Amino acid sequence: MDINLLFWNSSIDDMKRGYVHDREKEAYVCLVCGEVYEEGLIYQMGEKFVTPEKRMQLHIQDDHGGMFSYLMNFNKKHTGLTESQTQVLECFFKGMSDRETARSLTLTESTVRNYRFKLREREKQAKVFLAIMELLGSRSVQGAPDEQMTVHKGSSVLDEKFGITEKERKEVLTKYFDGSGMLINFPGKEKRKVIILTEIAAKFKPGTEYSEKDINGILEKVYHDYVMIRRYLIDYGFMDRSADGSRYWTREQR
Structure with missing residues (x-):
């Protein structure tokens, strides 16, 4: 699954x-x-x-x-929220008044009211955009492009690198992985890297913290240079780690 x-x-x-x-x-x-x-x-x-x-x-x-906490911890690429907006929304979710929110975040009440107004405007925009996309999706357009590959929720790589079709994904996985699931070699092209890293990241369970030893144990079953793969998973936003490097987790969990 x-x-x-x-x-x-x-x-x-x-x-x-x-x-x-x-x-x-x-x-x-x-x-x-x-x-x-x-x-x-x-x-x-x-x-x-x-x-x-x-x-x-x-x-x-x-x-x-x-789910509120889980979704709020998504990468900004997916939420579109600034750090300040995230803090304000968290206060609103707790049921705090504008005055309490302002005091908690060291803001003026008028600033908090302005945040509330702008967030409601964004909500309206999101509803209209969603309706537009659902109408677009309901049309059966002849010659439409292949279905796009779904990208890992925590990834922070630029959107331009995600124009990947399911057909491309299967071709890359077949080319770079052998029958036992081992990576034959790591690609140099960015699009192929994203496909490979997405496949490897799926081996880690969301919500679970791993030690460096655990991470290495899983990755060495995929590729001989597991240190490089571990670094790429972090650099490309699929995983994150604690400051001392003792704990790792999938990016969308934090």
């Missing part, structure tokens, strides 16, 4: 919830980490027993901190 693809193909309502209902599998699937809770089963939470959907809701909140 490609969780990254599942996330980007989900509806806004599903994205807000953080999970989808898979009718074929008769289960609820977490859009963050791929955790599955099957229908027809009852799950125990301490002394309580809950339904699969309720268990998933608790999982989203307990293990991922809720």
